Amino acid sequence: MNKSELSTHSVKPSRQSKTLFAAIWRKRYIYLLLLPGLAYFAIFKYIPIYGVQLAFKKYAVNLGITGSPWIGFSNFNLLFIDGDFWIAVRNTLIIAYMQILICFPIPIVLAVLLNEIRQRKFKRTVQTIYTFPHFLSWVIVSGMVLNMLSTNGAINNLLAVLNFDRVQFLTDKRIFRWLLVFLQAWKESGWNCIMYLAAITSIDPTLYEAATIDGANRWHRMRYITWPGISMIVVVTLIMRMGSIMDAGFEQIINIYNPAVYEVSDIIDTYVFRITFQRPANFGLSAAVGLFKGITNCVLLLTTNWICVRLSGTGIL
Amino acid sequence: MTTLAKRNMRNQIVRNNWFDIINILFMSIFALLILYPFYNSILVSFTPQADYVKTPFMLFPKNLTLTSYQIVFESKVIFTGLGVTIIITLFGVVYNMILTVLMAYCFNNEFPGKKFFLYAVIFTMYFNGGLIPYYLLIKDMGLMDTLMSMVLPTGISIMYMTVMRKYFASLPVELEESARIDGASDLVILFRIILPLSMPMVVTFTLYYGIERWNEWWNGMLFIKTAYKQPLQLVLRGIIQSTGAQVMSSHLQEAGIVPFTDGVKMASIVITMFPVMCLYPFMQKYFVQGLAIGGVKG
Numbered sequence: 001m002n003k004s005e006l007s008t009h010s011v012k013p014s015r016q017s018k019t020l021f022a023a024i025w026r027k028r029y030i031y032l033l034l035l036p037g038l039a040y041f042a043i044f045k046y047i048p049i050y051g052v053q054l055a056f057k058k059y060a061v062n063l064g065i066t067g068s069p070w071i072g073f074s075n076f077n078l079l080f081i082d083g084d085f086w087i088a089v090r091n092t093l094i095i096a097y098m099q100i101l102i103c104f105p106i107p108i109v110l111a112v113l114l115n116e117i118r119q120r121k122f123k124r125t126v127q128t129i130y131t132f133p134h135f136l137s138w139v140i141v142s143g144m145v146l147n148m149l150s151t152n153g154a155i156n157n158l159l160a161v162l163n164f165d166r167v168q169f170l171t172d173k174r175i176f177r178w179l180l181v182f183l184q185a186w187k188e189s190g191w192n193c194i195m196y197l198a199a200i201t202s203i204d205p206t207l208y209e210a211a212t213i214d215g216a217n218r219w220h221r222m223r224y225i226t227w228p229g230i231s232m233i234v235v236v237t238l239i240m241r242m243g244s245i246m247d248a249g250f251e252q253i254i255n256i257y258n259p260a261v262y263e264v265s266d267i268i269d270t271y272v273f274r275i276t277f278q279r280p281a282n283f284g285l286s287a288a289v290g291l292f293k294g295i296t297n298c299v300l301l302l303t304t305n306w307i308c309v310r311l312s313g314t315g316i317l
Numbered sequence: 318m319t320t321l322a323k324r325n326m327r328n329q330i331v332r333n334n335w336f337d338i339i340n341i342l343f344m345s346i347f348a349l350l351i352l353y354p355f356y357n358s359i360l361v362s363f364t365p366q367a368d369y370v371k372t373p374f375m376l377f378p379k380n381l382t383l384t385s386y387q388i389v390f391e392s393k394v395i396f397t398g399l400g401v402t403i404i405i406t407l408f409g410v411v412y413n414m415i416l417t418v419l420m421a422y423c424f425n426n427e428f429p430g431k432k433f434f435l436y437a438v439i440f441t442m443y444f445n446g447g448l449i450p451y452y453l454l455i456k457d458m459g460l461m462d463t464l465m466s467m468v469l470p471t472g473i474s475i476m477y478m479t480v481m482r483k484y485f486a487s488l489p490v491e492l493e494e495s496a497r498i499d500g501a502s503d504l505v506i507l508f509r510i511i512l513p514l515s516m517p518m519v520v521t522f523t524l525y526y527g528i529e530r531w532n533e534w535w536n537g538m539l540f541i542k543t544a545y546k547q548p549l550q551l552v553l554r555g556i557i558q559s560t561g562a563q564v565m566s567s568h569l570q571e572a573g574i575v576p577f578t579d580g581v582k583m584a585s586i587v588i589t590m591f592p593v594m595c596l597y598p599f600m601q602k603y604f605v606q607g608l609a610i611g612g613v614k615g
Binding site: 020024036041049126186255276291 | 347354358417419589604
């Protein structure tokens with residue numbers, strides 16, 4: 001961008017371009033400091049975006065991305081007749097919506113309730129506990145869970161002691177999605193709750209004092225002060241989540257699922273991973289899935305943002 | 318507010334009623350729910366196999382043993398993994414922080430083309446090339462099977478950069494202006510004035526990046542082919558996903574011990590999360606504030 005501005009400047013020196021050039025020159029060190037970051041995004045984000053063209057090509061290793069021949073929409077035709085792909089799309093949507101239904105409200109409720117606790121030490125302790133799982137990888141969490149929920153694991157042992165039947169948590173198709181959603185809530189609720197808690201803390205305390213003097217009980221204060229105070233951030237978070245509906249938790253599922261439950265838990269990301277690295281690879285086909293997912297996500301994000309602008313006057317983009 | 322009103326209010330607030338009791342109970346149960354899997358893992362890792370098989374449901378251990386830990390520590394894989402993870406965490410955090418701080422500082426300034434660059438950066442949050450172009454890029458860059466393949470692609474987290482930028486913007490402008498009048502360059506202003514004032518943020522994001530690099534396994538799984546270059550989490554994943562006698566088999570065959578698979582797995586998990594567990598309670602303040610500031614201001 002700098003260069004093109006420079007060249008137009010030399011061809012047609014007008015007053016405006018001179019001042020622009022001067023402004024750029026004055027900030028030359030800023031551009032220099034910005035360079036490493038921009039280089040990172042150019043290389044690791046924009047080159048892959050450029051590589052998306054692979055979705056319309058037949059990839060040949062010796063020709064590279066740009067050299068491979070164009071084949072139009074063949075990759076997509078191939079993809080859309082693959083039954084596994086549609087199963088993956090369905091699973092992604094189902095799991096993502098279950099997550100919104102279950103995992104989205106829990107942190108909000110948690111934040112409101114935590115805010116009502118006045119025993120400072122207790123509050124800080126439980127908050128510390130709630131947040132901890134967020135900082136562990138899904139590899140660790142899956143390890144703990146696979147052990148706990150296996151046929152001879154702690155939970156099934158407990159069920160057996162209490163005279164219930166053992167449950168095949170990890171291989172039962174009816175249970176598995178719920179297990180995924182529950183684990184997601186277990187790991188991330190505490191972390192997501194911090195944001196709401198911070199929003200609540202930033203509410204003017206005199207509002208509560210005034211309301212209390214006016215005779216508002218705790219329910220009134222939660223309903224008419226706390227909730228309006230966080231509703232905006234709730235809406236924004238919800239939009240963000242809706243905009244990434246095609247992400248249903250790849251790192252979680254790839255570490256926990258197994259062939260017995262592929263049918264209910266194979267999401268788009270795990271599908272791409274499997275067709276790319278566990279079959280004779282067809283990179284064009286895999287790239288087509290990536291593009292499909294990227295475009296769907298973008299469309300959903302823009303739609304939800306548009307709805308939000310219509311409803312509340314402000315969007316997030 | 319008058320003292321009388323204050324006293325009235327305090328009386329009303331301090332009294333615990335049924336709501337508080339139920340609330341505290343509920344919060345405690347939730348906390349136990351979070352804690353139990355950790356307790357279970359630690360318990361299993363210290364339990365002898367015989368006890369584990371005999372006891373229908375174990376809440377407290379009868380005998381403790383270090384056998385599982387011995388098996389884990391006597392195999393080399395956990396140490397090579399640890400070494401790799403320490404290297405990529407150190408290099409990664411320095412690399413991440415330099416890029417993030419520089420970009421946050423630049424975007425906190427006004428300059429021609431700022432909007433364009435900012436949008437170009439934010440766009441990548443919402444659209445990316447997907448797995449295959451990314452994989453081919455790393456391959457073409459010659460990063461296959463190198464530790465750099467787990468460092469270089471991590472770069473900048475846009476969210477952390479944005480929070481940092483907002484924090485910089487909240488600092489008093491006068492400091493920067495007066496330094497500029499005294500002839501200080503951008504680098505001097507950033508490192509001598511802005512960063513010292515932003516230490517809490519620097520600590521917070523160093524921790525975040527540190528934890529992310531510590532938890533690295535995905536790039537390793539994609540790009541690392543040589544066993545001794547695998548990061549700790551990937552080694553752990555291998556141990557967890559293996560079954561029965563596969564667990565650290567080569568070593569065990571020499572020693573002639575029947576491994577307690579679950580115990581070895583849980584011991585590996587405890588070892589892997591040990592540093593985070595030790596760090597976390599003391600640094601909790603820093604862990605929490607990044608998101609808190611980002612959430613309220615963003």
